[in-house]
Amino acid sequence: MxxxxxxxPLITASDKAFWDAAKKHELVxxxxxxxxxxYSQANDCVACGNPQMEWVKVSGKGEVFTYCIYHQPFHPxxxxxxxxxxxxxxxxxxxxxxxxxxxxDNKDIYIGMxxxxxxxxxxxxVTLPKFKPVKNT
Numbered sequence: 847m848x849x850x851x852x853x854x855p856l857i858t859a860s861d862k863a864f865w866d867a868a869k870k871h872e873l874v875x876x877x878x879x880x881x882x883x884x885y886s887q888a889n890d891c892v893a894c895g896n897p898q899m900e901w902v903k904v905s906g907k908g909e910v911f912t913y914c915i916y917h918q919p920f921h922p923x924x925x926x927x928x929x930x931x932x933x934x935x936x937x938x939x940x941x942x943x944x945x946x947x948x949x950x951d952n953k954d955i956y957i958g959m960x961x962x963x964x965x966x967x968x969x970x971x972v973t974l975p976k977f978k979p980v981k982n983t
Contacts, residue, residue, distance in 0.1 A: 854968060854972045857971070863901040864887075865973070871965045871973070873937075874904065875901070876888050877902045878893065878898070879899065880896035884902070884904070884937075884941045885899075886942070904941075905937070906937075906963030907938045907962050907963075908936050908937040908938050908961055908962075909960055910934075910936075910958065911933075911935060912934050913932065913947065913957070915955075916930050931955060933946065933955070933977070945974075945977055946977070947978070948966075948978050960980040963975050964978050
């Protein structure tokens, strides 16, 4: 039986800038040029309806907004990763981003945990932004 590989994000024209920035280990969000709201993806600003948007670099800092731990694989390709987490991180700038929390045990994840972006180079085309806990110094 052939090895089942995890599905990677489908890069489209509307989010290519996001994935290009991730390849450079930078995190960008879509910003409304009228009201300044930020989004992980949008065609028009949800707040004011403005169609003029641009990609801007953000800090990559935030906190765990919510998360879940999977004990059964969503797809057979994830069977070796059980248990694994899926989280929404609320960036310091406001938008939510679906991701994984890395560099800590699942049992140590909590809502409100301070995190910062790290990047996983998966292929030459795809680099995934993930988040790790911020170490208290």
